[in-house]
Amino acid sequence: MLNRISTYFFRRPNLVLAIFLIPPLLYLLVVYLGSLVSLLVNSFYSIDDFTGMIVREFTMRTYAQVFNITNREIIFRTATMALIVTIVDAMIAFPLAYYIAKFASPRLKTWLLIAVTIPLWSSYLVRVYAWKLILAKEGILSWFIHLFNLTDALDWLLGLPGIGGSSLSLSPIGMFIVFVYIWLPYMIIPIQTALERVPGSLLEASSDLGARPSQTFRTVILPLAFPGVVAGSIFTFSLTLGDFIIPLTLGNSKFFIGQAVYSYQGTGGNVPLAAAMTMGPVVIMVLYLLIARRLGAFDAI
Amino acid sequence: MMNNPSAPAITFEKVSRYFGEVKAVDQIDLEVIDGEFFSMLGPSGSGKTTCLRMIAGFDRPTSGQIHLYGRDVSSLPPYERDVNTVFQDYALFPHMNVGDNIAYGLMVKNVARQERTKHVDEMLELVQLSGFAGRKPSQLSGGQRQRVALARALINHPKVLLLDEPLGALDLKLRQQMQVELKTIQKRVGITFIFVTHDQEEAITMSDRIAVFNQGKIEQIGSPSDIYERPASSFVAGFVGTSNLVSGEIAKHSTGSEQTFSIRPEKIHIGSLSDTPHSDMISMDGVIRDVVYLGLFTRYLVEIEGGVDLVVVEQNLKSTSMDVLSAKGQKVRLSWHQDHISRVGG
Numbered sequence: 001m002l003n004r005i006s007t008y009f010f011r012r013p014n015l016v017l018a019i020f021l022i023p024p025l026l027y028l029l030v031v032y033l034g035s036l037v038s039l040l041v042n043s044f045y046s047i048d049d050f051t052g053m054i055v056r057e058f059t060m061r062t063y064a065q066v067f068n069i070t071n072r073e074i075i076f077r078t079a080t081m082a083l084i085v086t087i088v089d090a091m092i093a094f095p096l097a098y099y100i101a102k103f104a105s106p107r108l109k110t111w112l113l114i115a116v117t118i119p120l121w122s123s124y125l126v127r128v129y130a131w132k133l134i135l136a137k138e139g140i141l142s143w144f145i146h147l148f149n150l151t152d153a154l155d156w157l158l159g160l161p162g163i164g165g166s167s168l169s170l171s172p173i174g175m176f177i178v179f180v181y182i183w184l185p186y187m188i189i190p191i192q193t194a195l196e197r198v199p200g201s202l203l204e205a206s207s208d209l210g211a212r213p214s215q216t217f218r219t220v221i222l223p224l225a226f227p228g229v230v231a232g233s234i235f236t237f238s239l240t241l242g243d244f245i246i247p248l249t250l251g252n253s254k255f256f257i258g259q260a261v262y263s264y265q266g267t268g269g270n271v272p273l274a275a276a277m278t279m280g281p282v283v284i285m286v287l288y289l290l291i292a293r294r295l296g297a298f299d300a301i
Numbered sequence: 302m303m304n305n306p307s308a309p310a311i312t313f314e315k316v317s318r319y320f321g322e323v324k325a326v327d328q329i330d331l332e333v334i335d336g337e338f339f340s341m342l343g344p345s346g347s348g349k350t351t352c353l354r355m356i357a358g359f360d361r362p363t364s365g366q367i368h369l370y371g372r373d374v375s376s377l378p379p380y381e382r383d384v385n386t387v388f389q390d391y392a393l394f395p396h397m398n399v400g401d402n403i404a405y406g407l408m409v410k411n412v413a414r415q416e417r418t419k420h421v422d423e424m425l426e427l428v429q430l431s432g433f434a435g436r437k438p439s440q441l442s443g444g445q446r447q448r449v450a451l452a453r454a455l456i457n458h459p460k461v462l463l464l465d466e467p468l469g470a471l472d473l474k475l476r477q478q479m480q481v482e483l484k485t486i487q488k489r490v491g492i493t494f495i496f497v498t499h500d501q502e503e504a505i506t507m508s509d510r511i512a513v514f515n516q517g518k519i520e521q522i523g524s525p526s527d528i529y530e531r532p533a534s535s536f537v538a539g540f541v542g543t544s545n546l547v548s549g550e551i552a553k554h555s556t557g558s559e560q561t562f563s564i565r566p567e568k569i570h571i572g573s574l575s576d577t578p579h580s581d582m583i584s585m586d587g588v589i590r591d592v593v594y595l596g597l598f599t600r601y602l603v604e605i606e607g608g609v610d611l612v613v614v615e616q617n618l619k620s621t622s623m624d625v626l627s628a629k630g631q632k633v634r635l636s637w638h639q640d641h642i643s644r645v646g647g
Binding site: 199201202204205206207208209210211212215219220223224 | 357358359378379380384385386388389390392394395396405406408409410453454457
């Protein structure tokens with residue numbers, strides 16, 4: 001009996017393929033793309049200011065609201081933060097990923113990869129609150145800064161307009177530190193994977209042909225690791241764009257996109273505006289991917 | 302530069318390379334003459350590739366010195382040595398097209414683009430790939446990649462070109478064609494080639510001289526015919542071509558000494574028991590135990606006195622498979638010229 005079933009499927013490979021592929025495809029289509037489409041549709045509705053009811057008629061009025069001065073600032077602020085976090089994460093991640101991929105012994109490699117991913121085992125919320133305590137005015141970081149007599153430097157940093165605040169935990173600088181920390185593994189792993197796939201003989205060939213290590217880095221390692229950097233930056237950039245817990249917990253009173261969406265649809269009940277606001281990160285990400293493709297990030301895939 | 306043009310291209314002075322307890326290369330002395338096609342032949346793990354990597358600079362000797370035209374390069378990084386390598390896996394840069402791959406050595410030296418293009422075109426012509434500059438390595442066949450790797454390594458006009466089993470991944474026809482081409486290119490550019498291979502036929506076809514490696518040491522250095530006709534050890538006799546090793550009583554019977562000697566299968570003549578061999582021939586009677594018909598020639602397994610089996614190869618000049626296969630079980634008289642044996646010690 002079992003044999004006959006096996007034979008039946010063996011003779012119909014397309015049926016097997018369909019059985020395996022249709023559920024995830026349906027899921028992708030209905031849940032992912034479906035919700036995106038409903039988001040898009042909703043963003044073209046508007047809310048009746050008087051009754052607070054959603055008016056299901058096509059209008060650009062909501063998008064006009066997205067581009068009012070407050071929301072423009074929110075989008076700009078969030079995108080800037082996402083960009084800086086991404087750049088700094090890439091700069092921190094690259095040397096570590098390079099070391100893990102090309103120099104560490106197999107044993108050390110395992111340990112380093114565990115060390116990189118261990119933070120992901122604990123709750124994101126717990127880690128954010130832990131950082132809130134670390135960065136607080138009476139927190140351990142301040143204590144260290146005091147210990148090394150760097151209090152003046154910290155005060156100067158916190159006094160900077162726009163990014164300062166009353167303490168690290170209540171300033172954009174603090175948010176930035178936590179964002180960099182929280183998304184770092186998502187940058188290390190793709191870069192490490194990309195570098196892992198670069199055969200050692202390519203680096204030897206480059207050196208053999210007369211390239212100094214810095215030239216090999218620029219002309220061989222970096223271009224071949226670039227898809228990994230792009231993959232990592234998609235994570236760090238989009239995760240920062242959409243996050244609302246960290247700005248809520250650590251920042252000052254200035255909104256980020258995530259917070260705005262949260263308050264528009266939650267407190268305000270303005271689903272169309274929240275939807276239109278969400279389209280911001282989607283558009284930014286699409287633009288970002290197009291630019292990355294232009295730069296040849298996906299050529300080697 | 303402190304180069305001395307009359308010095309040997311490469312000199313090894315008591316070079317060793319240990320990996321922990323393993324002696325990959327053990328106290329090797331070696332001289333490669335300027336302009337020759339030199340092969341390093343040996344089984345995997347014999348130390349030949351480690352020697353090549355030490356010449357290129359990817360690896361450094363644990364002890365000893367390596368000279369390139371009289372200049373000690375033992376501790377120079379690869380990018381400061383006038384040596385280029387053709388890698389086993391070709392190691393072409395996947396993100397660059399063929400032209401940029403070949404121009405790489407010039408690019409890192411900041412040679413102007415126009416100049417580079419000119420040299421690339423010359424190189425493409427040398428390896429018969431004109432018009433391929435715009436292709437990506439992934440669009441090329443194995444043989445074409447091989448040529449690109451060769452062109453890339455030659456564009457800097459290195460003093461010595463190192464080839465690390467470059468033909469290993471090609472099929473037989475292409476390999477034989479590339480053997481001839483490599484030899485031709487070497488003559489045209491006049492550069493010293495050091496060729497690492499485990500394929501004895503390849504080494505014999507292409508080389509001016511061969512070093513046979515075994516367990517981190519060199520067993521013999523010599524011309525292909527030296528290596529083949531006069532193997533210095535039983536390892537060389539066994540590794541290069543097929544050999545019959547004869548020792549002990551039987552050796553004494555035929556040569557008057559118990560010292561082991563080797564005799565190549567094609568040097569043995571099979572005759573009938575009524576033959577009386579010439580006075581400078583050594584003869585021995587035996588029974589044909591097995592016959593393998595191979596088209597061009599036939600391989601016989603002949604059991605001689607004392608239960609020793611000798612392999613004998615004869616060309617099928619007149620005989621057909623019917624003739625040779627019926628020879629099984631026949632008593633025969635084997636004979637060979639006494640000059641054709643090599644004493645291999647032991």
